[in-house]
Amino acid sequence: MNPFIEIITQPDNIAIVIMVLMVSFFMAWAFQQALHNDKLRATGYAIEGEHDQDVDTFKPLVRIELIISLVVVLGLTIWSIAVDAPLEEIANPTLTPNPAKAPWYFLGLQELLVYFDPWLAGVVLPSLIVVGLLAIPYIDINPKGNGYYTFSERKYSIMIFSFGFFILWLLLIVIGVFDRGPGWLWYWPWQEWDTHRVVFEPTTDLSMLVGIESRSLGGFILGAIVVGAYLIGGMILPYKYWQKKSPELLQQLGMTRYVTIVFLFITMMSVPIKMILRLVFLVKYVWITPWFNV
Amino acid sequence: MNSLFDKVKSNLIWKSAFRRDYRNNVRDRALAIFGNVFLHLHPVKVRESAVKLRYTWGMGGITFLAFIILTITGVVLMFYYHPTVDQAYSDMKDFEFQVPYGVITRNLHRWGAHFMVIVVMIHMFRVFMTGSYKAPRQFNWGVGVILLVLTFLLSFTGYLLPWDQLGFWAITVGTNMGAATPLLGYQGPFSEYLHITPYNDIRFALLGGARVGGNALLRSYIWHCVAIPLIATILMFVHFWRVRKDGGISRPQNN
Numbered sequence A: 001m002n003p004f005i006e007i008i009t010q011p012d013n014i015a016i017v018i019m020v021l022m023v024s025f026f027m028a029w030a031f032q033q034a035l036h037n038d039k040l041r042a043t044g045y046a047i048e049g050e051h052d053q054d055v056d057t058f059k060p061l062v063r064i065e066l067i068i069s070l071v072v073v074l075g076l077t078i079w080s081i082a083v084d085a086p087l088e089e090i091a092n093p094t095l096t097p098n099p100a101k102a103p104w105y106f107l108g109l110q111e112l113l114v115y116f117d118p119w120l121a122g123v124v125l126p127s128l129i130v131v132g133l134l135a136i137p138y139i140d141i142n143p144k145g146n147g148y149y150t151f152s153e154r155k156y157s158i159m160i161f162s163f164g165f166f167i168l169w170l171l172l173i174v175i176g177v178f179d180r181g182p183g184w185l186w187y188w189p190w191q192e193w194d195t196h197r198v199v200f201e202p203t204t205d206l207s208m209l210v211g212i213e214s215r216s217l218g219g220f221i222l223g224a225i226v227v228g229a230y231l232i233g234g235m236i237l238p239y240k241y242w243q244k245k246s247p248e249l250l251q252q253l254g255m256t257r258y259v260t261i262v263f264l265f266i267t268m269m270s271v272p273i274k275m276i277l278r279l280v281f282l283v284k285y286v287w288i289t290p291w292f293n294v
Numbered sequence B: 001m002n003s004l005f006d007k008v009k010s011n012l013i014w015k016s017a018f019r020r021d022y023r024n025n026v027r028d029r030a031l032a033i034f035g036n037v038f039l040h041l042h043p044v045k046v047r048e049s050a051v052k053l054r055y056t057w058g059m060g061g062i063t064f065l066a067f068i069i070l071t072i073t074g075v076v077l078m079f080y081y082h083p084t085v086d087q088a089y090s091d092m093k094d095f096e097f098q099v100p101y102g103v104i105t106r107n108l109h110r111w112g113a114h115f116m117v118i119v120v121m122i123h124m125f126r127v128f129m130t131g132s133y134k135a136p137r138q139f140n141w142g143v144g145v146i147l148l149v150l151t152f153l154l155s156f157t158g159y160l161l162p163w164d165q166l167g168f169w170a171i172t173v174g175t176n177m178g179a180a181t182p183l184l185g186y187q188g189p190f191s192e193y194l195h196i197t198p199y200n201d202i203r204f205a206l207l208g209g210a211r212v213g214g215n216a217l218l219r220s221y222i223w224h225c226v227a228i229p230l231i232a233t234i235l236m237f238v239h240f241w242r243v244r245k246d247g248g249i250s251r252p253q254n255n
Helices: A003-008 A011-042 A057-082 A104-112 A118-139 A152-178 A217-245 A247-281 B002-010 B012-017 B026-034 B059-079 B088-097 B102-129 B138-159 B165-180 B202-207 B214-245
Strands: A054-056 A283-285 B045-047
Touching (some): A011 A104, A011 A152, A011 B102, A054 B026, A057 B026, A057 B059, A057 B102, A152 B102, A217 A247, B002 B012, B059 B102, B102 B138, B138 B165, B202 B214
Antiparallel strands (some): A054 B045
């Protein structure tokens, strides 16, 4: 069979195909409504919900709920008739499958293992995702766009969230499911997996690029400077910029919020930065210490 | 036919269950909601815009429906399942080949679980895009984030239960991450200063052992079937309650 058809019709992968279709559809629907509302606002019209009335819950809402429930139950039933859940061979601790993949919704995190050591990819970054999500209502002090779809009134928060959700979370999941084969090597979905394929890809460390041995004291100091500069510079530069551009915004945010926002943002951006370093410059580590590597 | 209907409806047993007739008037439309233990989750009246499918996409409700479907199919699965290394896998085979509708019940549970993870993420996306986490709903967004994490954990703990190669290695890969926890995992940074070994680290606590085995299977089973559903149910009560108390489905403020 065509490898592409094969990989997207694997029973568990059908869920990922459904996810891609559903997410694309709802992403389009959300942005379509956002742009529609923005246009209404710009031309002075009221948006939906601004002047609406109470209606009885019974039956309008209950009817919709019933219909949706029936559609969902019907859909899941058809899915369950059409596709059987796989049951592989009995668990065998002595036989490691290649590739051994985590459940699909954690494949984005597993993908991060290419770029970060496990303590970052598997523990620190996922924890910070949860912390960041929890923090959203408390760090986003823009009162606009509460209760309706809009883009123009909350451009930056929507762009940052969308980047995290669609690219760093969902796209990495899709890559993990469809593009990672034996040895966690990259395979296009239409490529046949080859368990004997070996890719010789010598990696280097950041300090090696300027000729300093990364496991030496000099490499350690250089790495510390780079990582420190990223964190401290990332903290100070936006502050200086905003101080000039809109000091009242900084005033409203306050120090705690500012530090939280910028810390979460530069942590998030460290993911694509490290990916580029690894993929383009073949840099494995930026900073090697006796205790951990970044 | 009508007279038969009337007879049933005037019957003592029927009347004890359904206290009053439904006539299409304001009072009965309200009573249909708050006189019903399941429907009284809803307010009697809602804003017209809140009922619009294009606003909420019904995603929160669909997530809850998926949870109910999973609870029902999960309970059926539990009747036939022993969480032991010797029996788990053969129980799955038995369930598929010997139990009537076993295959479709297991399929519903598996695909329903994938579906729930998908819709809960889309629900979060919708709530974000409508800015519904903003005041006064900040706290409920937090409850929702915890429920999202619990949904992942529910699915994750269920992965191991069939005791097949897929689940065994997915859980091995997943819990190996725990070993890398700073301070608390034996491979994590700084853990040597706390004398952390593979036999006392966080991964050991998750698995009940240094590798995935019988204890891990039992722990998965109890987390999956009892502990996480209990916690999630309590948080769902809070989540739904707060939707009501924070003013219902969000909508533009200026009216």
